[in-house]
Amino acid sequence: MSEPALDLSHVTMRFGGLRALVDFSLSLYPGELVGMIGPNGAGKTTAFNAVTGVYAPTEGEVKVAGERVNGLRPHAICTRGVARTFQNIRLFRQLTALDNVRVACHAGAQSGFVDSLFLTRNHRAEEQRILERGEEYLKVMGLAHRRDELARNLPYGEQRRLEIARALATGPKVLCLDEPAAGMNAAEKIELMALIRSVRDRFGLAVLLIEHDMRVAMGVSERMIVLDHGLTIAKGRPEAIRKDPKVIEAYLGDAYLEEKHIAVPVGGPGAST
Amino acid sequence: MGFLRGVLRSTLPFLIGIPILLVLQAVLDEAGRQDLSLIAIFAAINVVLAVSLNVVNGFTGQFSLGHAGFMAVGAYTAAKITLAFRGSQMLGLPEDLSGQVVFFLALLAAMFNAAIAGFLVGMPSLRLRGDYLAIVTLGFGEIIRSVIENLKTLGASTGLSGLPRLTSVTWAGVGALATVIMARRLAVSTQGRALFAIREDEVAAEAMGVDTTGYKVRAFVISAAFAGLAGGLVVHVLQLSTPRSFTFIRSIEVVVMVTLGGLGSITGSIVAAVGLTVGLELLREVQQYRMVVYAFLLIALMLLRPQGLFGTREIWDLSLFRRFPWKKLGVATTPGPAGVAPTEAGEGEPGGPP
Numbered sequence: 334m335s336e337p338a339l340d341l342s343h344v345t346m347r348f349g350g351l352r353a354l355v356d357f358s359l360s361l362y363p364g365e366l367v368g369m370i371g372p373n374g375a376g377k378t379t380a381f382n383a384v385t386g387v388y389a390p391t392e393g394e395v396k397v398a399g400e401r402v403n404g405l406r407p408h409a410i411c412t413r414g415v416a417r418t419f420q421n422i423r424l425f426r427q428l429t430a431l432d433n434v435r436v437a438c439h440a441g442a443q444s445g446f447v448d449s450l451f452l453t454r455n456h457r458a459e460e461q462r463i464l465e466r467g468e469e470y471l472k473v474m475g476l477a478h479r480r481d482e483l484a485r486n487l488p489y490g491e492q493r494r495l496e497i498a499r500a501l502a503t504g505p506k507v508l509c510l511d512e513p514a515a516g517m518n519a520a521e522k523i524e525l526m527a528l529i530r531s532v533r534d535r536f537g538l539a540v541l542l543i544e545h546d547m548r549v550a551m552g553v554s555e556r557m558i559v560l561d562h563g564l565t566i567a568k569g570r571p572e573a574i575r576k577d578p579k580v581i582e583a584y585l586g587d588a589y590l591e592e593k594h595i596a597v598p599v600g601g602p603g604a605s606t
Numbered sequence: 607m608g609f610l611r612g613v614l615r616s617t618l619p620f621l622i623g624i625p626i627l628l629v630l631q632a633v634l635d636e637a638g639r640q641d642l643s644l645i646a647i648f649a650a651i652n653v654v655l656a657v658s659l660n661v662v663n664g665f666t667g668q669f670s671l672g673h674a675g676f677m678a679v680g681a682y683t684a685a686k687i688t689l690a691f692r693g694s695q696m697l698g699l700p701e702d703l704s705g706q707v708v709f710f711l712a713l714l715a716a717m718f719n720a721a722i723a724g725f726l727v728g729m730p731s732l733r734l735r736g737d738y739l740a741i742v743t744l745g746f747g748e749i750i751r752s753v754i755e756n757l758k759t760l761g762a763s764t765g766l767s768g769l770p771r772l773t774s775v776t777w778a779g780v781g782a783l784a785t786v787i788m789a790r791r792l793a794v795s796t797q798g799r800a801l802f803a804i805r806e807d808e809v810a811a812e813a814m815g816v817d818t819t820g821y822k823v824r825a826f827v828i829s830a831a832f833a834g835l836a837g838g839l840v841v842h843v844l845q846l847s848t849p850r851s852f853t854f855i856r857s858i859e860v861v862v863m864v865t866l867g868g869l870g871s872i873t874g875s876i877v878a879a880v881g882l883t884v885g886l887e888l889l890r891e892v893q894q895y896r897m898v899v900y901a902f903l904l905i906a907l908m909l910l911r912p913q914g915l916f917g918t919r920e921i922w923d924l925s926l927f928r929r930f931p932w933k934k935l936g937v938a939t940t941p942g943p944a945g946v947a948p949t950e951a952g953e954g955e956p957g958g959p960p
Contacts, residue, residue, distance in 0.1 A: 385813060411815035419813075425806035427918055428799070436803040437814040439796045446824060449795035450788055451616040456795065463796055503815050 336399050338363050338539035339384065339415065339507045344393035346379050346563075353379040355563045357393070361507060361539040366530065368542045368554030368571075372583055375560040377543045378420060381509050384541075385417050386410040398506055414506035418496040418513055420543075426485035430476055430495055433484050435467040437502035466502060473532065474498040490521055494528070501532065508533075510542045514549055522546070526553040547584065551575060559583065619787050620780065627779040634775060643775050645887050647843055650778035651836050652879035654785045656863040657872055658832030661789055663861065664870035664918070665798065666825045667805030669740040672727060673833050674856035675747030678754060678849070679723045680716035680834025685766045685847040687712035692770060709772040713781075713838045720834020721827045723750065728826035732819060735808075747854055755849045765848030766841075773842040781839050785832050789872045792828075801825055805870070855897070862900045866907060868914025873921040878914075 339361040346354040354376040361367055369377050383390045386407040395402050397413045405413075416437075425433050448456035471477050474494045479487060484495060493513055500508055513529065514522040526549060533540050544550035550557065551571040559567040559574060561583040567574055574580055614621075634643045655673060662670045691708040731742040755763045792798040800821050803811035812818045841847040863882055867874025886896060907914065916923075 387809075387813075406817075407812040408815050408817045411813060417813055419810065423807050423810040425803050425810065427806055428802055432799055432802070435796065436799050436811065436816065439800050439814075439816060444796070446792075446797050446828070449797050450791050452612070452791065453616075454612060459796060499814060 337361055337396075338398055339541070340394075340396040340399075341380075341384065342394050342396075344380070344383055344390045344395060346376070346383055346388060347391040352563050354383065354560075355565075357383075357560075357565055359541075359558060361541055363506065363537055363539050364533065366533055366540045366542065366553065366555050368544055368550040368557045369560065370544060370547060370550045370557060370574075371560035374562070375583075376563040377560055378511060379563075380560070381417060381511055381541075381543065384410075384507075384509060385415055411503055411505075414504070415509065416500035416503040416505035416507070417509040418493075418500050418511055420511040420515065422492050422496055424484040424492055424495060424499070427483060429481050429483055430471060430479045430487065430498075431467050431481065433495055433499050434470050434502045435463050437499045438463040438466045470498045470502045473501065473535070474528070490517060490525075493517070493525070497529070497532070501536065505538065507539045507541065510540065512543050512545055514544065514546070522549050523552075529553065619783060623783045624776065624780060627776040627783075630779070631775040644843070645884060646775050647773060647778040647839075648887075649880045649883040650775075650782040651839050651843075652860075652863060652883050653782040653876050654778075654832055654836040654839070655860045656867065656875040656879040657782075657785045657789050658829045658836070659860050660864050660867075660870065660872065660875045661792065661801075661832075662825050662829045663864050664868075664875070665789075665793065665801040665805065666822055667869075668732065668822060668825070669736060670743045670826070670829070671740045671854065671857050671861065672743035672747035672750075673829075673860045674852040674854055675727075675743075675750035676720040676723055676830040676833035677837035677840070677856065678750055678852035679830075679837065680720040681837030681841040681847050681852065682754060682760050682766070683719040683834070684709075684712040684716040684838030685769055685841050686760075687715055688770055688772065688842065689766065689768070705770060705772060709770075709777070709842065713777075713835055716834040716838035717831040718834075720837065721831035723834075724827040724830025725823065727830075728823040732822040732826060744854055744857070747852075747857055751849050751852050754852075761847075763849060765846060765850075767846045769842055769845045769847065771842060771845050773839045778839055778843075781835050785835070786872060786876065788828065788832065793872065797821070797824075802870075858897075859900070862904060865914055866903060868916040868918060870918035871914065871916040871920055874914055874916035877916075877921070 337360040339359070341357060341359045344354060344357045345352065357376075357380055359367070369380065371377050379388070382388045384395055386402065386405050386409065389404040397410065397415055400413060402410050402413060402415075425436060428436070444453070444455045444459040447453075448459070468477065468480070471480060474497055476491060476495055476498060479491060479495075484492065487495060493515075497508075497510065497513060500510075510529065514525050517525065529540065529542070530553065532538070542550070542554065544553075551574070554571055557567075557569065557571055557574045558565060559577070559580050561579075566579045566583060567577045569577075630646075631643070634646070655677070659670065659673050662668050688705075688708055691705075727743065727746045731739060731746065734742055754760050760766065792801070800811065800816045803814065803816055804818050804821060808818055837852070840851070844851070859882075863878040864875055866882070867876070867878035886899070
């Protein structure tokens with residue numbers, strides 16, 4: 334493996350006095366699927382926002398395929414190959430499924446307003462290309478039959494899938510999925526994770542996945558990173574993470590450890606709920 | 607050959623539209639119905655205004671109240687040019703034809719200057735959203751007007767008078783046609799979809815690679831250019847260009863048209879613009895209570911149909927009109943389920959290539 338698709342080194346995000354993310358480092362290579370877990374408020378979404386340009390990191394460096402992207406606006410980072418989904422679905426609700434995906438195909442469009450207003454050959458070629466790509470990504474995510482349906486009318490699970498299709502359509506190297514399985518039942522989650530894996534293999538993506546549900550995250554990730562209160566408390570393979578007392582404590586709190594007769598570290602972070 | 611076909615494709619609606627407008631104008635002139643011509647001209651100008659504002663307020667979801675300001679820029683640009691070339695003959699053409707050529711160039715210049723004004727206003731203000739943007743654009747519109755009011759070269763508050771009466775049914779009609787074609791081609795292009803995405807969810811649009819600030823400014827510039835066109839047309843009917851014609855009341859009127867027709871619906875804007883113009887003309891006595899009528903219309907609209915007449919849809923998406931053979935006209939492209947915006951690329955223009 335040559336260079337990482339996504340490389341974060343010592344990223345710190347500070348909001349006034351609050352340190353939402355401290356000294357966060359992560360290298361993500363093409364074809365890897367890394368899960369990021371942690372209790373509420375651990376800094377997972379903050380890490381995502383630092384990667385995708387919603388915030389510029391206070392300290393540290395974010396590199397996409399070797400290029401430094403600190404402080405670039407989200408659309409610029411997107412065209413450099415980082416796509417994301419949102420924790421609370423943010424589709425273009427009044428647009429059709431196809432148009433949702435086609436908006437994302439716009440990244441890197443060659444034709445401009447003038448082409449569109451005068452219907453140049455450039456414009457027509459571009460539209461044709463975008464149409465084909467849009468339909469392809471809908472098919473990949475099993476949404477071809479919903480092509481002309483408004484996004485807001487899709488059932489919840491399909492909206493989640495459409496968000497992934499839309500993210501894929503930007504042609505990313507890195508795909509950041511913010512709780513893609515939130516609100517799904519166990520069977521749907523398993524199905525979705527299998528889909529994510531197949532998509533990863535097909536497009537050779539590096540996938541960074543936030544997942545609240547430990548079991549799902551363990552099942553799908555090859556490597557994991559665990560955050561709590563902005564700190565990276567564990568990194569490694571799922572089997573190792575599962576046994577890590579710090580992870581167990583962060584997730585289940587002191588009460589669980591006491592019950593299991595495991596020593597509670599003095600002055601450690603309180604039980605998170 | 608390919609180039610010629612390209613030119614033909616992009617200008618076909620005009621090649622069809624202009625002869626029709628010329629015939630219409632000849633018929634009206636022959637019948638001596640000056641009054642009807644005037645109504646048609648004002649209706650067409652209002653179509654230009656409403657459809658161009660729809661690009662910002664409807665497509666992009668930004669709330670601009672500064673349309674009258676851009677109109678003023680276009681109006682004074684065009685007025686200055688036609689006044690300067692009044693009575694002179696260009697390129698050895700007969701005076702009549704020369705005047706038309708000058709008018710055409712004057713309108714182009716009006717669009718250009720208004721576009722520049724749009725850019726200058728849009729750059730700083732489009733970082734704002736919603737009410738804040740509305741206030742800022744309203745402020746800019748008023749600034750443009752008061753600057754004109756204090757410029758001696760532009761006739762200060764008395765304005766420029768003695769303009770040639772150049773705007774005919776054909777000119778106004780071509781202006782409306784151009785505006786509608788612009789909006790429609792935008793709506794079915796990737797740039798238009800980027801604008802819709804901004805309207806739907808700015809954060810998501812940005813994350814999907816849409817340069818939201820850049821696109822908002824571009825939408826604003828295009829919209830301002832066509833407001834300038836409307837300004838150039840209107841002063842060459844009234845034969846007078848005064849700051850009073852471009853107060854923010856004018857902007858409100860246009861906003862009312864766009865809202866009535868449905869934000870984002872081109873056909874909605876057209877219907878509302880024509881409807882309001884003709885309607886108020888029929889009720890001449892009501893003219894002075896115009897703003898009261900608007901207020902009642904808006905209140906009724908908010909109660910009965912908050913999304914506007916057509917919502918974000920076009921007329922061919924409505925169940926009432928769905929049976930009409932739009933497809934044969936080459937207008938609608940997806941006759942499918944309710945509320946589906948036309949999606950086929952580049953083939954959806956009114957009167958576009960079959």
